[in-house]
Amino acid sequence: MKETADYSKLLHLYRRAGLGSLPPREVPLRKAVASLFQISESFTPIEVISAAEVARQRQETRQTMMAGADPKATVKDRLKENQELTRDLNVAWINQMATSQEALRERMALFWHGHFACRIQQQPYLVQNYLHTLRRHALGHFGDLLMAVSKEPAMLQFLNNQQNRKNSPNENFAREVMELFTLGRGHYTEKDIQEAARAFTGWRYSPEGTFVFQERLHDPGSKTFLGRTGTFRGEDIIQILLEEKQTARYLTEKLYRSFVNEVPHPARIDALAEGFYRSGYDIGKLMRTIFEADWFYDESNRASLIKSPVELLVGMQRTLSTTVTDKQSLLYVQKVLGQVLLYPPNVAGWPGGYNWIDSSSLLFRMQLPFMLAGTLESKVQSKNDGDVNTQALNRRGRSLKATIDWDRWAQTFQKVPPKELPTVVASRLLAVLPAAGVLTDITQKAGAYTDRTAQIRYLTLAFMSLPEYQVG
């Protein structure tokens, strides 16, 4: 017995849209898609630091300084605290991804985090707000998301808009909003960047961490941008960018390459982009069209994407209904594998795909299931990036071991006859079955266990440590 063709489609859908959770049985595909969207309509905020706490912190720092405490020591304490809060945000999000019902929402937020990559240190409250915006709008309208992210203090800070003022523009934000967030390279001129930068002057944030428009720093003069002329402000530039069909095309291609296949299919992408544009950039609708398309389930689109480190880490936890509790260990795995949430390498995000893989990362990925099961301790050292301020990321975790309820997991295979067990476990975990020799080998080894749960545990870990498990 192998899994039915229908169930294999459901598994494909859930690998791509459900962060590796296992789909319910005997549900028609369309209903499964609808249900993924429906349960992601709700939204669970993540909060590790409140506005009140930020205010208290500021107050406390002021008082300690006034009381004559060593200012350096105070700053150092604050630095450490802030690093730990950013780490806690990272971990809280990973946990949310690993446990939440709202799997599709979190999966989309992960995509948007790579798209609107932002990395700032020392201001966890701003990072928290930025993350909130990504997750809240993840399946909404792209226009709302773009506007909200552009006004996030974290982004204004990261792309230097605090330094963008009348008569002394900083073009960083204006450049990236076009190159990376909307149009893509080659669809605007250097002059467009200069003009847009002028329109974004005065976009700043207050010490409390909220967006402010400072009129006296704004350049109110006339600007010519993408062929239109007016006394544009930042909002106008974003509106014009949304009017450009290229924005829909650029985003659709990126989504297609992240959710369907790294090799773009121009005809499909054009059609999807047209619909996306006409819907007023309804992200949920676009994704639904993709997941409902027959071609999404084509053989050529199966097993065609390499899982990102976070998808891998979260997927294992979701599949086995467990969570890793040690914070540093979660950070450690992300670091070794090259994807630390809230610490993207640069504004272009993670390059992804084959880029995740090299000899060391592959060997580590293949060991990960055994670390999770507690039968292996990693000796691998993550790289020290030399930054004295990211030491919190470099500390080693104690153990990756998670509590896995193997009996419960084994029960999901209750009706499977012993002979078919290896193939059924493999089909559930892998987007593509391994070579016959590999399967035979693992089957033989599993045969050494007389206890059924132990046997399933062995099969599960063996399949999860295969190269086939790295793709979805």
Add this chain to the structure above:
Amino acid sequence: MKRRTFIRNSGFATAGTMLIPHFLKAYEQRPEPSQADKVLVVIQLSGGNDGLNTVVPYRNDIYYRERPVLGIERAKVLALNDEIGLNPALEPLRRLYDDGRVRILNNVGYPNPDRSHFRAMDIWQTASDADEYLSTGWLGRYLDAACSGCASSPHQLLEIDDTLSLALKGQRSNGLATLNPEQLYKQTQNGNLARLAKVPSAAEDDHSPVGYLYKTLAETTSSAKYLYEKGKMQRSTATYPTHELGKRLKTIAELIISGIDTHVYYVSIAGFDTHVGQRAQQDRLLKQYAEAVEVFMNDLKANGQLDRTLVLTFSEFGRRVKQNASNGTDHGTANNVFLLGGPPRASVVYNEAPDLTNLEGGDLRYSLDFRDVYASLLRDWLRVDDERILSKGFKGLKGLLS
């Protein structure tokens, strides 16, 4: 699941060794490297090494004015010429200088320098512009170019560490990272991995992600075996310092002396982010660097390997001219770069000392683009078409190596 792949692979499993892909056999037919085969060793100082306290402008009043506590006492500086000299912690480097094996380049940088560690490091490792984001490293692209059409092996770019730096990731080929070739060999010889590495789906289908993963696995196993078997031929008899850099350079020396066909070795040492109490910290690290490098160079020399080995040392940025309130320095821009080794010739300070009267926001202005240093290394040392790797056609530095 892929029924097609499934059937094909099952056929494969019975076909036996006849179909073992060529890259698995590649190492067996490797020609012995000759004296003509050049080796590049890159030492990365992570965290932003303070260049002004490494190569000290000891006759410059501005230097002492801006660094009342941090400035290195004139009398202690190991003078190289009448403008600059080495930090006394670099005494061993001075001896190498006197042996004619040191080239010092000042003010190396690039336009619109970035002061964030990760970004600046990525710029150096990918050889990009400041506003350009590349996902491949300059050495990874070197491996792509050096071996287009032939079977490259990951160990030809070898990083002595547990994880691989971006510098060694290419478009089609990646370098290999290992701290200990013996351990990597044992890991890849372990039952499951060894068996998987022989799954030959890659030979037919390395355009699918799974095929690519199996290919990576097979190449890793092949490289690990080669490094272990051939690399253990020579054990170094030199006494290396026992710190991390000493150990790593010892590993590299043994591989070079054993005649491993690695073109580029990569190693990094961290701790140079000296915002607070810089003197003790930096001096300790510089001392470690210099003593390890001296043993390494002498070891290679004694074994007749130094003439074909060049060592490049860089950091992602230099530091602010003016010291900060914590007796440290903050992130800066242009910095010095060292080239050590190669055929004996007169040591040189390649270009002018930093101009402290002409700063940009308190930081040094660059006068040599680091990509010109790379261009020279690629063209005149590793003998490849540098334009394919650096895309923009950097001219290289006249007289540096040629």
